[in-house]
Amino acid sequence: MSRTVKKPEERRADIVRAARRLFQAGDYEQTTMQDVMNSLGIAKGTIYYYFSSKEELLEAVIEDMVEESTQHMQSLVEASHGNALEKLRTLITAGNIADENDEILEQLHRPGNAGMHTRLLAAALQKQAPLYARLVQQGCEEGLFHTDTPLETSEFILAGVQFLTDQGIHAWTPETLMRRSQALPTLIENLLKAQPGSFQFLSPDTPEERETK
Amino acid sequence: MSRTVKKPEERRADIVRAARRLFQAGDYEQTTMQDVMNSLGIAKGTIYYYFSSKEELLEAVIEDMVEESTQHMQSLVEASHGNALEKLRTLITAGNIADENDEILEQLHRPGNAGMHTRLLAAALQKQAPLYARLVQQGCEEGLFHTDTPLETSEFILAGVQFLTDQGIHAWTPETLMRRSQALPTLIENLLKAQPGSFQFLSPDTPEERETK
DNA sequence: GTCTATAGTAGGATAGAC
DNA sequence: GTCTATCCTACTATAGAC
Known part of the structure; x- marks a missing residue:
C-alpha cells in the first residue's frame, strides 16, 4: 500500500472530522476505531499515533x-x-x-x-x-x-x-x-x-x- | 463443576454486593467481570443473566x-x-x-x-x-x-x-x-x-x- | 518523525448446551 | 438458571517503509 504523508495538524484534523461525522451519524459506542480508520483509508497505527485511546479521540471531537x-x-x-x-x-x-x-x-x-x-x-x-x-x-x-x-x-x-x-x-x-x-x-x-x-x-x-x- | 441454584433475588444481591466491594477496593474500570465472577465462584453467563452489561451492574451498585x-x-x-x-x-x-x-x-x-x-x-x-x-x-x-x-x-x-x-x-x-x-x-x-x-x-x-x- | 501492516492480548459480551 | 465455548473490539507490539 502507498503512503500519504500529511502535516500532523492536517492529519489530526482529518481524523477528528471523520470521527465527529461518524459519532454524530451513529452512536459513539457503536462506532469502532476500525470504522474511523476505514473512512479515511489509514492504518490503525496512524490513529493511535495521534490519539492514544478512543476516549482521547472523543475528547478532541x-x-x-x-x-x-x-x-x-x-x-x-x-x-x-x-x-x-x-x-x-x-x-x-x-x-x-x-x-x-x-x-x-x-x-x-x-x-x-x-x-x-x-x-x-x-x-x-x-x-x-x-x-x-x-x-x-x-x-x-x-x-x-x-x-x-x-x-x-x-x-x-x-x-x-x-x-x-x-x-x-x-x-x-x-x-x-x-x-x-x-x-x-x-x-x-x-x-x-x-x-x-x-x-x-x-x-x-x-x-x-x-x-x- | 457443580451447579448451585439460588433464588434470583439472593443471587442478584450477592452479585451487587461483591461488585460493590470490588469497585470500592480497586478501580471500576480495572475490575473485570472475571474478577466479580471469581470472587463468587460463578460463571460469566450467570452474571450476564442478571445484568446485561458491566455498566448495568455498576448502575445497580x-x-x-x-x-x-x-x-x-x-x-x-x-x-x-x-x-x-x-x-x-x-x-x-x-x-x-x-x-x-x-x-x-x-x-x-x-x-x-x-x-x-x-x-x-x-x-x-x-x-x-x-x-x-x-x-x-x-x-x-x-x-x-x-x-x-x-x-x-x-x-x-x-x-x-x-x-x-x-x-x-x-x-x-x-x-x-x-x-x-x-x-x-x-x-x-x-x-x-x-x-x-x-x-x-x-x-x-x-x-x-x-x-x- | 510519520505511516503501513499484521499478529496478538485482554476483557466485555453472546449463544447454546445442560 | 447456570455453565462452557466463542466472538468482538479496544488496544499493544513489532517490524519495517518513507
Whole structure:
C-alpha cells in the first residue's frame, strides 16, 4: 500500500472530522476505531499515533464541537442590539448548542453517549459562561441586574438549566420538565435580582393568565 | 463443576454486593467481570443473566449506594433540632453522599466515568431534593426563606452545586472551585431570599474579615 | 518523525448446551 | 438458571517503509 504523508495538524484534523461525522451519524459506542480508520483509508497505527485511546479521540471531537458552537454564539452576541436583557434573549433562544445545526442531540440522547454528553455540557459551560457573564455585567451597569459575581452566577444558571432540563442526563418525565421550566424564570430573576417577569419568555407556554394557587 | 441454584433475588444481591466491594477496593474500570465472577465462584453467563452489561451492574451498585445514603440523610434530618436553617446546615455538612463512606466515588472521578457519574448525581438529586424541599418549606413558614417553589429551588441548588463543584464531571482547577465556592452562599441566599450571611458557613475559608472591593 | 501492516492480548459480551 | 465455548473490539507490539 502507498503512503500519504500529511502535516500532523492536517492529519489530526482529518481524523477528528471523520470521527465527529461518524459519532454524530451513529452512536459513539457503536462506532469502532476500525470504522474511523476505514473512512479515511489509514492504518490503525496512524490513529493511535495521534490519539492514544478512543476516549482521547472523543475528547478532541468534543472540543471541536464546543469551539464551533461558542464562536457562533460569540458572533450572535456581537450582532445583537438592545440592552443586556434583549441580548440575553437573543443568545438564549437562538444560540443553544442543542438547537444549533446538528442532530448531535438526537445522538447524544442515547444511553451509550451519556459520558460524551456530560463532558460536552461541561466544556460548553466553561467556554460559554464568560459570554453570558459579560452580558450580565452589562445588565448590572444598566441597572437591570444586581450581582457582584457575574461569572459565577452565569455558571450557576447554565449548570442548573442544563442539568435539570437535559434529557441526555436523566430520563426526566414531561411533568418534571414542565414543572422545572415554569419555575425557571423566577429562579433566574432571583439570582440576578432582575425585575419579575424579565425572563418570562423562557417559559414554554407563557402562562399569562395563570393564577398563583 | 457443580451447579448451585439460588433464588434470583439472593443471587442478584450477592452479585451487587461483591461488585460493590470490588469497585470500592480497586478501580471500576480495572475490575473485570472475571474478577466479580471469581470472587463468587460463578460463571460469566450467570452474571450476564442478571445484568446485561458491566455498566448495568455498576448502575445497580450505584442505586444501592444512593438508597443507603438517602436513608442516612433522612435519619439525620429527623434527629436534628432547631429552625430550618440549622437543620439544613446539619444536612449539608454531615450528609453528603461524597463524604459518607465510599471511595467508589473516587473511582467515578475519572474522565471515563463521566456518564455514570452524572447518572449517580441525577439519581441522588431526584431522591434528595424532596428532603431539602421540606426544610425549605419549613424555613418559609418560619419566615427565614421566601419561595413558592421549594422543590424546584432545591433541585436547582443541588444541580448547580453538584455540576460545578464535582470533579467527576470536569477537571476544574482549584482556583475555579475556590471562586465558585465563595460565590455559593450569596447565590443560595438570593434563591431562597434568605438573610445575607445565612449560608456563609458553606464557604471554605469563612472569610469574615474580607471587604467587598 | 510519520505511516503501513499484521499478529496478538485482554476483557466485555453472546449463544447454546445442560 | 447456570455453565462452557466463542466472538468482538479496544488496544499493544513489532517490524519495517518513507
